[in-house]
Amino acid sequence: MPLIFRGQDVTAILGNPLTAANSLYGILSVAEPTLLTGLADHWNQHRDRTPTVDGTAYRPALGAFSAISSFWGNTYSDQRLAGVLYGPPFAANTAAVTGANTAAGFLRDFEAARDEAFYVFLQGQSVNELAQVSFLSTYYHHDVSELFVQRPHSRMRAIVSRRVIETAQVMLRILYGNMSMGWGTLYSTRTLATTLLLAQMHNRLLAPYRSRVTERPVYNQSSVAFTLLTFSYVVAQSWVDARYEFDQGRWYYFWKLLGSLLGIDSRLIADNHAEAGDLWRRFFQAGECRGGNGVPYATNLEEDRIDAGLVAGYHFAPEANLLQWVPAFIVTQLRNAPRWYRYFRR
Template identity: 70%
Template sequence: MPFIFRGNDVTALLDNPLTAANSLFSILEQEEPALVADLSALWKTHVRGTPLVAGTAWRPALGAFAKISSFWDNTYSDQRLAGLLYGPNAAAATQAVTGAASANQFLREFEAARDEAFFYVFFQLSSVNELAGVSFLATYYHHDISALFVQRPHSFVREVVSRRVIETAQIMLRILYGNMSMGWGSFYSTRTLSTTLLLAKMHHHALATYRTPGTGRRCYNQSSVAFTLLTFSYVVAQAWVDKGFAYNEQR
């Protein structure tokens, strides 16, 4: 049976593994391996120091993300990481991914897109309704994602699911706001890139061993991540339609 999302048959997307040899984070890993290793260590330290919720196999994750905003230097800042991405060894690969010719252009476009997303996702009732009624539900139609939840018993515990949903929203807010405390962001720059990378590290460490029955595919893979991004991006794209901008839904 084909999987139809908003009138488009996206069945093939659910079976095609995607590669990301030239993703921004793979470029960062090559240019600054210490940063990636530090974020991985941060998550492992959080796991060791954070107890499971009683009677479940789930532990809260927000504390690890909060620590990024407590580092009062520019090690994790978007400005510094953009500079690494557009360094002499990586600029060509980065431009191929982003389309921006310089670190300054990338930061301008990146911050503008983040601010737009922040406003449209959380400050309009229609967007919140789309997020809950379309994007959030559709994400779990991907068979790798649904297979993952079936294999994790705490996914059936109402208290845990409620806390996970709230925590996911809090992490999303940190990403869209830049993961800085109020006005301090103007002094130390925002940390969206490093916060997003920590989110990827969290999922990799927690979910890498799960496989989809029958196919043996990893449940946490580029296809499932891309599908999640696409379904949640629908909210922001739909907001542009409401403003009268041209938007090709099929594309």
């Protein structure tokens, strides 16, 4: 069954690589090829220097993301990259993706969206949904499941726990702008470059794998677009169900930009909650995910759809290094106290 989204048949692009021309990754690949190559080299060098863990093929990646935040120049700053995106040759294509006509407008909207996403991510409701549903529901997708089945350490609880925590740490860096603490607050944020580094890491690590089910590369438009939904739509639905107050427009704008920086085609990214729910259903109905027309409710994990070994290997155990985000959590709660006051006054 074809995958129809917003009235368009997007079936033909599902197996494409994460280099869509109508994505911010695609635009920056043309506008800043040296930066993209530099980030790929940075990742390769870090990976070569990082030892594997416990005799497995797993190599921790967080150090590569930490390293670019310590650079004092302007090379990686969001402000400079926004200026590149809105330079004369690229402004129209960028505006078509972001909806903002100027670099200043884009940075304003982007920073507001990132701030909203940071607030949502740091709440107990979100942490519980992410740990209990989001990570595991990525395995619904045939290609994602195939990828991890082919990586033996994906069934080892200790390694899976480290991988999940590492993903959380990278996301927190993206949400916080990937600034070093202390003196680092004096210079620009680096969310765009940090997300581009994540894209390059995935390109290098996952591109060689092919699915035995779909017979296409597993790191493709379909698998990454669906993975984006497991974090954006699943968490948002849990907030809607709980009747918590959040800015859905800003929340989905953040995910739209993050997905675009990963190279997802704009035709596969939802702009709002209704579209996200529609896209979620269509992934299952089109056979991209396990289970056909019996579409699972977003916040209720159906483990029988997932490879049993992957379920058994999943483990989430918080680590002490996550405590560094407690001050940011406290500040975020204080800044958003009016929302909670209105919620508890209902």
